[in-house]
Amino acid sequence: MKTYTYKKSVALFKRAAKVIPCGIYGHMSPAPLVPASDYPFYASRAKGPRFWDVDGNEFIDYMCAYGPMVLGYNHPKVDAAAQKQLKSGNCITSPAPIMVELAEYLVDLISIADWAFFAKNGGDVTSYAIMTARAATGRKKIVLVHGGYHGVAPWAQATGHPGVIDEDQSTLLRVEWNDFEGLERLVNAHPGQIAGFMATPYHHPTFSDSVLPAPGYWSRVEALCKKNGIVLIIDDVRCGFRLDMRGSAEYFGFKPDLACYCKAIANGYPLSALVGTEALKTAAARVFYTGSYWFSAVPMAASLAALKELRRIDGPALMQARGKKLLDGLTDIARSHGYTLRVDGVPSMPSVYITDDESLMLHQDWCAECTKRGAYFTSHHNWFVSTAHTDADIKKTWNVADEAFRVVKKKY
Ligand SMILES: Cc1ncc(COP(=O)(O)O)c(C=O)c1O
CATH class of the missing domain: 3.90.1150.10 (Aspartate Aminotransferase, domain 1)
Structure with a gap:
């Protein structure tokens, strides 16, 4: 060879x-x-x-652009939808109707979704999820899992990375993956202070093994969050649409309040989404959050075509x-x-x-x-x-x- x-x-x-x-x-x-x-x-x-x-x-x-490629590169249906939208317009002074159509499709598709918000990268929506949780609860602290990856915003990077200062992470608490008792201890130690718990559907850190949720882990976490008014945020940026079209939380049998998507959502066109429950819609609307290209219509058209195709072929x-x-x-x-x-x-x-x-x-x-x-x-x-x-x-x-x-x- x-x-x-x-x-x-x-x-x-x-x-x-x-x-x-x-x-x-x-x-x-x-x-x-x-x-x-x-x-x-x-x-x-x-x-x-x-x-x-x-x-x-x-x-x-077998890296699929580190996740965005899901149906194959240059998929004819996805590219045709993108080309069609491009002929009408992409980045315009007002959003295109495809934005509403795609939001309606996600609300219909993803079990917990009552609304959808669009941005470009996974990190845009993990940050927005945290802001939404804080806006909804009036609390500061966020619990993350050791080794979990949520993007490159200063809060999401490892402590001590160049350009990251202690203050960026001063409101974060960390717990080991699958350690329900550890999470419970943190919740008890910080009563009324934790806005959200963010984790991936299963643990898939770089440079080490992936670990699935222990039996009962997610249902206990869901109940703990509910009882203590903590927003449960699932970072489905990497797994999303690779385990279950209705969201990876459905695959593992639990219901988060917010879910973050990117990677597979548009087969390589730049798009991410945060979806959430009705109860968090007002808080999400109160957070000021936007970007120059977040209303681009071409990736939204590509996304709708990609999701329909993924759903059609399971x-x-x-x-x-x-x-x-x-x-x-x-x-x-x-x-x-x-x-x-x-x-x-x-x-x-x-x-x-x-x-x-x-x-x-x-x-x-x-x-x-x-x-x-x-x-x-x-x-x-x-x-x-x-x-x-x-x-x-x-x-x-x-x-x-x-x-x-x-x-x-x-x-x-
Ligand atoms: C689980 C998870 N969350 C968030 C991100 C950040 O996404 P992006 O690089 O698009 O900002 C990634 C990227 O690999 C990811 O895998």
Whole structure:
């Protein structure tokens, strides 16, 4: 099997490093790609479950743009809806009717939603959720889960990160994932002071295992929040529409007050949404919150088309089934080489680790060997499976994985 080289990617990155801080910043930075020399840095085009880098190498993509791609890149129905809206207008002095249509669709689709508010990024709506909880309760404190990711606003970053000051986080309290008693202790220690509890539907931190909710965890949290007037906020930015079209809270059997969406909501067009219950609508309306591009009509048209298509084909069930097939095969192939592949999280968004080497060198090397043979895997972040990944793609991925295991076996 031919292995890829990345001459043009490296040359472009060198140019970028001169004019862009970090060259490529944030989650797409090459820093966590180990070894970075085995990964492409720039994509030239994408279609379905694949992308091609600037050197012409083809990848079956298991990162899906870190989540926004859900139906396949350049999906014809989504792109047609976006193009149609573009011809009428995108960013105009008044919002377009599609905004109302999309809000009505989300209210109909998502179990807890009585209203919907639109922005661009996941972090826009996690911040808005916190402001709404504070406006509704008149309280300051917010409880978060250790290691949970909610965006890059100063409140959402880890303490001590450059540019973040203690005051940004002075109203935050943190609890371990799945620790109901810990949350209860915090609530009792801060009576009448906690505005909201925000968590992802299950714990999917970067650089470590994903952990599902313990039995009864969410129903106990829901009851505790209700009893103490705390707004329960679900950050469904990453899982949203990958577990259940009605919201991931429905998948785990509980009812939050607010839910944040982004990633899969428009198959790659820039859009996020906060939805909430009737009881919080007035508080949400009182918070001043807006942005230059938040009323753009094209992403809203794309979103409506993407959600309708996901609902039509039961996208979450399809992704779960395809993910399960991929992972069962990979686990068997690992075993045939004498390795253990541990899979956490859910099949549509799996967190995958080879457990035979605690240093993670083996795991990183295997992911890199797969990537430079055409199956794009990262070693530090959960993967994503889309509805566009076919059985043929999965078979090809198994062949790549098999050869990559043979290569790493010689080293480890
Ligand atoms: C669970 C979760 N919340 C919030 C965010 C922030 O979203 P964005 O990067 O679009 O601001 C992310 C992004 O990865 C996320 O996974």
